[in-house]
Amino acid sequence: MTSAGRVAVLGAGAWGTAVAGVLAQNADVGLWCRRPELAAQIAATGENSRYLPGVGLSSRIAASSDVEVVLAGASLVVLAIPVQQLRSRLAGWCSQFPGVPVVNLAKGVETATGQFGTEVVHGVLDVPHVLALSGPNLAAEIARGQPAATVVAGSDERVAREVAAAFATPQFHAHAVTDVVGVDVAGAFKNVVALAVGMVEGAGLGANARAAVLTLGLSEMAALGGRLGARPETFLGLAGAGDLVATSTSTLSRNHRVGVALGQGLALTGAVDRAGGTAEGVATAPALLRRDPDLPFVRDVVAVLAGERSPVAAVSRLLSAA
Structure with missing residues (x-):
């Protein structure tokens, strides 16, 4: 092979x-x-x-x-x-x-x-x-x-x-x-976190908020993985924290670019069009929430995607819940 x-x-x-x-x-x-x-x-x-x-x-x-x-x-x-x-x-x-x-x-x-x-x-x-x-x-x-x-x-x-x-x-x-389950969970969840981190950057909320949102996303990712039987160490490794950091902070990431556009005030359709290509987090966020409703981080991202909450309000809720 x-x-x-x-x-x-x-x-x-x-x-x-x-x-x-x-x-x-x-x-x-x-x-x-x-x-x-x-x-x-x-x-x-x-x-x-x-x-x-x-x-x-x-x-x-x-x-x-x-x-x-x-x-x-x-x-x-x-x-x-x-x-x-x-x-x-x-x-x-x-x-x-x-x-x-x-x-x-x-x-x-x-x-x-x-x-x-x-x-x-x-x-x-x-x-x-x-x-x-x-x-x-x-x-x-x-x-x-x-x-x-x-x-x-x-x-x-x-x-x-x-x-x-x-x-x-x-x-x-x-x-x-x-740990196939852990790698699957991390790969899906990190796209949702990348949307949220992008929103922080697009709205100009600063490095402190960006770091906090990224960390809170990692924590909820690991909690979901634990409920599904994944190994904790997976979320501190390449498939977890590694992929999360790359996708959440690089302009090469479409999910990050969509989040930035949302933070700058674009509606979802316009944000996706500007980013180009498939941003998996847009479909994954509501699908994750249907699979497990006990995901407050994901719930706030979904509210922004649905136009029910502004990115600034969503970030504020995330940080206050920490």
Whole structure:
């Protein structure tokens, strides 16, 4: 798996393309593109100019809009599809999936069911192992070869180690863990925290408020994880605090950018349009609240998203409740 065989990456957005570039250092990679014209452009230019302009792609990456072609001969499948689209995509492809490990990259909660990404995959696909990859992994930095670390979470430690080895490069350090629940919770929750931290910055409320909101978000994330059976140490590691800090403070994060726009007074539609792309936290926040109503931090973020409370009022409530 690590130096031979073939890996299929389904989804050619910025993150899927960046991960394909990492994997191509160890294996041949098939990259599925939703739009045939994007597949043709990548094949012709060696660049995904729509999502990662200026980043050259390895010749070991073969782009195609035919999922059967991409899956053929794969020893590992990586899903880079937003959580809200994951079930419908997989339902149409399930008969074509090989019986190999599947790694889910999407971070969020499915609106209709309240399920995390790996739960959705388990429910649709008949595959032996479903794993999750998560960490402070901003796609643009990884695509440029800047150093980063991540965790690969799987219930079978041996398989998690083998899959982590497939991702490991001198720049991208992949560590195997077994707390899938904790990684799922952290990956979903951090997007909601990034919205709130962005609101603080957009409203000009200062570094003290930003640090307090980030810390309160981490605390509620860990509490939810505990109720769901996750390990406490996960939330102090790469998938927890690491990913939370990166997503909540970087302008490369769409969730952060949406929060900033909300803090500056834009309505949700305008904030999402300005940020561009999918901001998973917008759908995840209300879905998390439906899954577990005992989430006051999330409740205040949802009130802002629904236009029921201003960002300033929401932050004030968060800090007073601390």
